[in-house]
Amino acid sequence: MVKPDIITTPSGDRLAILPLAEYERLVDAAEMTADVAAYDEFHRRLSSGTEELIPAAFADRIIDGESKIKVWREFRNLSARELAAKAGISAAFLSQIESGARDGSFDTIKKIAAALGITVDELA
Incomplete structure (x- = not known):
């Protein structure tokens, strides 16, 4: 993981600046986590009988x-x-x-x- 540069804005907000490739990697990882969570929830519902598959x-x-x-x-x-x-x-x-x-x-x-x-x- 790349260590981001930290800057402070005139209003006092602290911002992290990182390379675009690192940002895109983080976005991809977050999307994958959301997909896995959705899959897990569907599988839980399918296993409990509250969800079903149709041919x-x-x-x-x-x-x-x-x-x-x-x-x-x-x-x-x-x-x-x-x-x-x-x-x-x-x-x-x-x-x-x-x-x-x-x-x-x-x-x-x-x-x-x-x-x-x-x-x-x-x-x-």
Whole structure:
């Protein structure tokens, strides 16, 4: 590590001056530390069951614009009737929401999310 030059400004602030390469090394190290912390937090959540991974095929369907509710329903191996019953709505209404023919109210989407074991944000 390079020892920085220390200067004092007219207002009394002490500043460290160091070579740009050393500054960039410190920034890279800080970013790496943040990345490791984010990885560790994700791994902790995954191990505790509060986070899950979904296969790329399901994620790709969501990215391609398919109904998130339908994709999550199929990922959970639920029929439309099963999900509708768990959410307390009719299968016909669920079908209309999945197809985009109707929008569900926030309360309905909350019920569907809870029945799927996910957050409302994952359906947004």
